[in-house]
Amino acid sequence: MVQQKFIQGEYTPNKLLKTLKNISIYDEKKEGAAKLWLSLTTFLFFIVIVFLVVEDLRIFSPLVVAGLVFCYVKHKKTKKLDLNNQIRYFLLPFFALIKDDIKSNSKIELYADARASISPNYKTPESPTKVNSRRRYYQYLQPWLKGSFTLADDIELAFESQKLTTQTRVIKYSASGKRKTKIKTKSVETIILSMMIPKHKYVINHMKPGIQIKEKGEYIFLKSRFRYKYRPSLKDTKYSPYLPVDNVIHTISNMYQSLKVVN
Amino acid sequence: MDLCQVKTGIFIERNCQNPVDHHCYECGLGICENHTVVDNTSPFCHACYINNNPTDIEDDSLTHSNRDHHLWYSRRRLKIHRSSRIVPFTQAEHHAFDQPATAEHLLDNDADDFFDS
Numbered sequence: 001m002v003q004q005k006f007i008q009g010e011y012t013p014n015k016l017l018k019t020l021k022n023i024s025i026y027d028e029k030k031e032g033a034a035k036l037w038l039s040l041t042t043f044l045f046f047i048v049i050v051f052l053v054v055e056d057l058r059i060f061s062p063l064v065v066a067g068l069v070f071c072y073v074k075h076k077k078t079k080k081l082d083l084n085n086q087i088r089y090f091l092l093p094f095f096a097l098i099k100d101d102i103k104s105n106s107k108i109e110l111y112a113d114a115r116a117s118i119s120p121n122y123k124t125p126e127s128p129t130k131v132n133s134r135r136r137y138y139q140y141l142q143p144w145l146k147g148s149f150t151l152a153d154d155i156e157l158a159f160e161s162q163k164l165t166t167q168t169r170v171i172k173y174s175a176s177g178k179r180k181t182k183i184k185t186k187s188v189e190t191i192i193l194s195m196m197i198p199k200h201k202y203v204i205n206h207m208k209p210g211i212q213i214k215e216k217g218e219y220i221f222l223k224s225r226f227r228y229k230y231r232p233s234l235k236d237t238k239y240s241p242y243l244p245v246d247n248v249i250h251t252i253s254n255m256y257q258s259l260k261v262v263n
Numbered sequence: 264m265d266l267c268q269v270k271t272g273i274f275i276e277r278n279c280q281n282p283v284d285h286h287c288y289e290c291g292l293g294i295c296e297n298h299t300v301v302d303n304t305s306p307f308c309h310a311c312y313i314n315n316n317p318t319d320i321e322d323d324s325l326t327h328s329n330r331d332h333h334l335w336y337s338r339r340r341l342k343i344h345r346s347s348r349i350v351p352f353t354q355a356e357h358h359a360f361d362q363p364a365t366a367e368h369l370l371d372n373d374a375d376d377f378f379d380s
Contacts (some may be wrong), residue, residue, distance in 0.1 A: 096332065108379040152275045222296055248345050249273065256274050 005030040005083060010107045013099045013149075020095060024088040028082050035073035084114040084144070090144075090243040097249060103150045110147040117142040117165050117187065122153045128169075138167040156196035157252070161243065163189045187230040189243055193251050195222040197259065205260035213258070222255045267295035269308060272339055287311055297333045309337035 011019065044067050051061040091112060102108070115121075122140040129137040141164050148158035168184045197220040204213060204220065212223040228243055266278035269292070281295035285306035292308045300312040307315070312334070 093339075096336060097273060097343075100277065101274050152277065215302075246343065246346070250346075252274065253343070263299070 005082075007087075007110055007112045007114075007167060010109050012105075012107060013095065013102045016108050016110065017092070017095055017099060020092040023083070024092050027083045027085075027088055030078055034075055034078040034082060037071050037078055041071040041075055043067060044071055074247065084116065086144070086243055087112065087114050090245060093245045097245065101151050101258065103152045103154070106150040108147060108149040111145070112147075113142065113144040115142075117144070118161050118185075122165075134171045136169050138169065140165045140167070154198055156200060158194045158196075159191065159248070161189055162193045163187055189228045189230070190225060191228065191243070191248060191251075192223065192225045193248070193255070194224075195252075195255055196220075197222065201262055202259040203262055204258055206258065208254045208258045211255055211258055222258065224251050224255055226251055265293050265297055268292045269294060269298040269310075271336075271340075273343055289315075298337070300334060309334055311343070313338055313341060 007019070007023075044064060048061060048064050048068055051057045051064050095108070118140050119142075122142045124139040124141050127137070127139040129139075141162060143160065143162040145159070145161040145198065147160075148156060150156055163185045165185060168186075170182045170184075172180045172182060174180065199215070199218050199220055202220065207213070210224055210226070212221075214221040214223075226247060228247065267281045267283055269279045270276050271279055279295055279298060281297060284291035284296045285294050286292065287294055287308035288305035289297050289307060289311040293347040294306065294308045298309055299306045300309060301307075301310060302315075
């Protein structure tokens with residue numbers, strides 16, 4: 001998973017949780033290690049400058065440069081194994097919360113892509129869009145999550161999520177004519193949840209806003225979607241940088257509140 | 264053998280299937296090892312412990328080694344039930360699910376319809 005950066009397959013709830021937990025612990029440790037190597041690299045960079053300036057210490061500078069290169073290479077290698085934090089902050093708590101509602105002995109089908117969302121692989125066909133000679137939009141659509149499982153009451157729950165990242169690149173020229181590119185990034189995630197409900201177990205009780213209902217054969221289909229905007233900066237505490245588990249749980253609960261058990 | 268009396272599940276309420284190891288010091292509920300928090304050498308069930316220590320957990324990461332995952336689950340479950348006013352379907356309500364579907368249940372007499380709320 002860490003090498004390929006995606007999970008795909010059928011898992012029992014316990015096995016999936018164990019896998020996600022191991023991945024998360026590994027990712028957390030690697031993230032910590034990457035930060036440590038970066039701090040060491042920065043520290044050694046300043047030491048190199050000091051050693052080059054002070055004549056008596058200049059003789060040792062090749063040794064410090066070697067250390068600097070070593071730390072930088074280590075940082076890059078550790079960073080390469082870094083995964084999308086949604087695995088740690090969304091998938092793991094989501095399945096930890098829903099585990100007791102999943103039907104015993106049923107399997108979870110899951111595809112989760114933990115690669116970075118800005119990649120040429122995810123560039124939309126119409127991207128880049130040229131607004132004028134100085135402004136361009138680059139769009140990346142990453143369908144990173146897809147899964148389904150059966151709940152304890154035989155309802156089939158399916159979910160999918162895709163992340164749309166828009167990068168705005170603006171070219172600016174300074175007074176001296178120097179060209180500078182300013183990049184702004186915005187991300188929106190769309191989560192679609194659907195339920196396949198056996199008609200002999202539930203009936204529609206009352207309509208809840210934002211839920212599509214379709215009846216076909218012996219099943220009722222409920223579908224709901226919501227969008228989640230990522231916070232633009234760390235200073236803005238209104239938005240979490242990760243998909244909120246509570247929003248997904250509340251959407252499922254809204255769907256449940258539309259139902260009534262058949263007596 | 265008595266079973267733990269703690270309820271689990273967010274949408275579908277179920278009883279914990281583990282054997283009773285302790286009794287809650289405050290409410291006397293029979294609780295298993297997973298649903299016990301020892302506070303000042305006395306065992307408490309998660310509900311009583313959370314009521315007495317109402318600090319919230321905002322961090323969704325479960326990877327911290329010192330975290331009690333069962334307590335984390337109980338806190339989140341309680342928070343979700345309070346904030347979204349979910350009333351989980353009880354086991355009694357779901358008893359009907361154990362009955363096999365009859366031909367009458369599978370008859371599709373309704374016309375196909377599709378509408379947005």
